[in-house]
């Protein structure tokens with residue numbers, strides 16, 4: 164009679180409401196075998212009938228009064244309740260204490276601690292309070308968990324770290340009967356000499372110059388400069404910037420929330436420099452400068468400002484929880500192939516939104532409707548992140564230990580074409596080792612890490628029923 168015992172813990176009014184709304188649950192019993200004002204229902208699970216007890220009663224037929232101060236659990240926010248010897252706490256006589264999860268406080272753990280209270284975000288970063296954590300949204304050029312680092316290295320146009328072979332352009336201007344070549348490799352800030360900059364060909368109606376940084380970098384600014392040719396100042400007065408990960412598809416830079424391409428203000432003479440900052444920063448491997456308005460000719464010397472992607476999240480550092488537990492990842496970002504409904508009841512549905520590491524409660528994990536290898540749970544990280552690992556955890560249902568003992572991981576940037584995480588040695592799908600019990604954390608590392616917006620976990624082997632709580636590890640970009 165486990166079914167009835169479990170149901171008896173449910174608040175009567177909630178269930179009554181459910182009964183009215185949901186015909187799935189079954190019919191009322193012809194003879195009410197339940198005591199103390201309980202509701203009797205048939206056609207649910209294996210049992211001939213179940214009793215849904217009124218507040219204050221418990222047991223298979225609701226003939227028992229409440230089993231103790233912790234049943235039902237008076238603690239909020241997934242806190243656990245612990246029965247203690249009666250003590251006084253302030254003015255109140257107590258028989259239990261609530262053990263709060265990180266980020267909550269109060270006698271019943273009803274208060275979400277404001278993790279932003281200590282102002283952890285430096286340099287104008289905007290703090291967002293999470294469950295037991297916070298996140299900082301940093302203004303450019305600041306980066307890092309607390310916006311404490313500045314992403315302002317000169318990337319090497321002037322210094323030479325960017326080689327000639329990394330710089331290309333739509334066209335080149337030749338002057339003095341073709342003797343002077345104003346090639347893209349000359350477009351280096353403060354370059355000296357008679358021929359000391361890039362100039363596009365006169366006939367080129369859509370000029371651009373491109374730098375291939377050879378790996379993904381974070382760009383926070385660009386410094387531009389014109390030049391003089393035959394005593395005449397030539398420079399780019401206004402320009403756009405576009406960027407690419409692969410050198411094939413390009414995105415023109417826009418400010419957050421803007422529909423129009425950003426036009427940056429360029430130079431006003433042959434020699435002085437103009438700095439434009441990118442806020443938000445541009446993350447890309449290829450960057451193109453597209454002149455919009457030029458004086459005399461589109462002539463440019465330049466420098467890029469930015470940093471390596473993971474200055475603040477080196478190999479050991481890029482393993483921050485992505486926010487399953489802290490709820491930085493919101494419910495709307497989680498989805499699954501299906502969800503298991505205990506007795507077909509909505510409030511006992513094992514939704515993907517419950518698959519949060521260390522979640523407590525009756526239904527505290529994701530579980531699909533079928534136990535087969537076509538089921539999956541998906542996280543939409545909302546933008547591309549670097550993912551370095553995953554922590555998984557099982558759960559219990561009615562005292563039965565359930566977990567995923569092996570799984571695969573798939574990822575995507577468009578939610579349409581998916582790649583499986585491969586085993587680097589065999590090049591076949593990597594089978595990750597999952598859990599062995601209802602509660603312990605199993606951590607797996609992605610070697611090498613991958614970049615993705617969407618991540619799917621595909622259960623491959625399981626114990627009892629596919630049941631999963633999880634956290635993704637990684638960092639921005």
Ligand SMILES: *[C@@H]1O[C@H](CO)[C@@H](O)[C@H](O)[C@H]1NC(C)=O
Nearest residue numbers: 198222223224225226227228
């Ligand atoms: C409650 O009912 C069960 C049968 O449903 C019975 O075995 C048990 O003795 C009853 N307990 C009390 C305290 O009445």
Ligand SMILES: *[C@@H]1O[C@H](CO)[C@@H](O)[C@H](O)[C@H]1NC(C)=O
Nearest residue numbers: 391394395396432433434435
């Ligand atoms: C170029 O800039 C230098 C330094 O600002 C200035 O002395 C010179 O007159 C300028 N030349 C032209 C052609 O504008």
Ligand SMILES: *[C@@H]1O[C@H](CO)[C@@H](O)[C@H](O)[C@H]1NC(C)=O
Nearest residue numbers: 474475476477478479480481
């Ligand atoms: C990674 O960065 C952390 C600080 O964020 C630092 O303490 C640690 O030593 C770095 N590790 C490596 C391998 O550079």
Ligand SMILES: *[C@@H]1O[C@H](CO)[C@@H](O)[C@H](O)[C@H]1NC(C)=O
Nearest residue numbers: 501532533534535536537538
């Ligand atoms: C797995 O279960 C789903 C229902 O969730 C079903 O549509 C599918 O056919 C099943 N696949 C296999 C291989 O049994």
Ligand SMILES: *[C@@H]1O[C@H](CO)[C@@H](O)[C@H](O)[C@H]1NC(C)=O
Nearest residue numbers: 559562563564600601602603
């Ligand atoms: C489930 O995990 C908890 C905490 O690790 C442990 O105390 C308990 O014995 C486990 N339950 C079962 C049924 O194995």
